[in-house]
Amino acid sequence: MATTRPRRATIRDVALEAGVSRGTVSRVLNGEPYVSAEARVAIERAIASVGYVPNTAARNLATQRSRAVGFLVHEPHALFLEDPNIGAILLGANRVLSGSDLQMVSLVIDSERDSRRVERYLSGGFVDGAVIVSARQEDSLLSAFGRLSIPATIVGRPPASVRVPWVGIDNRGAARAITEHLVGTGRRRIGMLAVALDRDSGADRLAGFRDAMGDRFDRHLVVERPLYEYTAGRSAMEELLERDPTVDGVFAASDAVAAGALDALRAAGRRVPDDVGVVGFDDSSWAQRSQPQLTTVHQPARLLGERAAESVLAQLRGEEPSLDGTILETHVVVRGSA
Amino acid sequence: MATTRPRRATIRDVALEAGVSRGTVSRVLNGEPYVSAEARVAIERAIASVGYVPNTAARNLATQRSRAVGFLVHEPHALFLEDPNIGAILLGANRVLSGSDLQMVSLVIDSERDSRRVERYLSGGFVDGAVIVSARQEDSLLSAFGRLSIPATIVGRPPASVRVPWVGIDNRGAARAITEHLVGTGRRRIGMLAVALDRDSGADRLAGFRDAMGDRFDRHLVVERPLYEYTAGRSAMEELLERDPTVDGVFAASDAVAAGALDALRAAGRRVPDDVGVVGFDDSSWAQRSQPQLTTVHQPARLLGERAAESVLAQLRGEEPSLDGTILETHVVVRGSA
């Protein structure tokens, strides 16, 4: 590749240098018993002297495993960075995987082309398992894992057609609870900024809102946007005010969306919570940085990541995973915005 | 590993099924010429029928390359997620690498243990090259790359002792310019919230501040913190106000730090920019979301990522990289905070 990259030392070079066989070197490398003290020191010295570094590709090929786990996010790259929720899940997963000395590799799928490249990447025993975040309902990635029979756990509820272990929250119930809180503060005209309806979280939050509103549900007061983004919240709130200037309550599908809504309300001269009550979802860093701070649903994002990673580890140990899914608790956090 | 994971189809299975040899299958897989039309269709049919997926580990071993490039961040995981600057660099790098159909894998180094694991990971031909972000001045990672002779480009200025291609900005000059702006608005008692002095960016920004202040530089008005974080800005600003309640100007080493400072000032009853002028650095998303919006230094973070990735690509093509470093332009953006 490069002009004259020097050939790297192999296990044979080490064996030659130390005056032993490949097998013995391999044993030392893997910390196996049944190696004499002399052989061990000779080999360690030889490793240092020839500058040996094991070749992971060769090891992976021979052992048929990689000691790496993928963290797959099917979102635009920008959102991956902006959404503190995904970040917290990543943190949790990384904590658990690091603890087992597995390398976590993050892969973001942004385009159709990315999707194919990632599939190719995964197909080579590059990862032993994967944590998958924000898969679409019809995600081709999910079937790819089925084909490759790589252990995977999904964060969020997978479509019924796919049999994969998962961890998630009761988005519908939580959305219902936070909406009921909003209703309980005396609001009459309540709208929703609904987002990501192509995913279980988005669809379920809308369903929960509908549950809570009952007869008072008004389709006209639901503004939709594709992604959980600040800017989406801003523009959706503007649209909602246009549709009905008398709204006095808003359920935003995420804290980032709520933050955007807050700014749109401020720009329109509305006071929060005096004129309009606003609630969010996630209890992410957005919630505490907004002014006023957001009343929202706390979801244990970090714990979701940890549980998902643990589930992958369990599968790697050969345990049969439950396909029922694990549902973690959420609760309403009341702050200043409603 | 798992109970009875079925053996995956190999190139030999495909060859058998199609009635040709391994070599011919390999040719089809790699899109080489000199394959008859009949052989090609027979092989394609066989691939589909046996469900063949190429094994990347084997291919990597044979070809001695991986078609993947690492994106290495040596920061706490939480910061990796919170810092929009790193995010923008990542976006830029990903855009370029995707364009060349290389898989980008993100690796975050958080602890000493991570560091060793990542080195092990890299050592196996797992990546053909790497973009390295926010390396410390004495980073062991850098020497590891030297040992492995894997092409890498650093974002930021590397220590003089390490000969590696890099792209960066003139932190010192830019810090000087923004400080001069602050001075130009008539501020008399100007402090700095200095961060990450163990990295070139942090140290250079402090140096630039010093340059601009000249005789009026007062060490007492410089508050130090380890990381570019919102919370660091908040606490550092509190400390600065304690040290000298008469400060009327603040240069925060990054926008996130400035945002924290803004909140601390608000909590202390100071108005910005009336009582205190505040300037940041980066022109990241924080700058436009603060109230008031931040006067700051625009740095082309995304472009930095793109250039770094392009440099890695060039090295992969066998071009001899320049070790002089590429410096991209910055400029002061004046908004409401000073």
Place this chain on the structure above:
DNA sequence: AAGCGATGTGTGACCGGTCACAACGTATGG
């Protein structure tokens, strides 16, 4: 003294691809 288990070491096959080379038509040109 023979038998046995534990410890230590070497060897060859194998993981699943790639690649250089040899070999085999078949068409073309002298």
Place this chain on the structure above:
DNA sequence: CCATACGTTGTGACCGGTCACACATCGCTT
């Protein structure tokens, strides 16, 4: 009609490890 070139295919070696097995040595028991 033979030499040559070109297109197409198969074969064996190789990439750098791991692993099961064979074998040697040694101390201890019976």
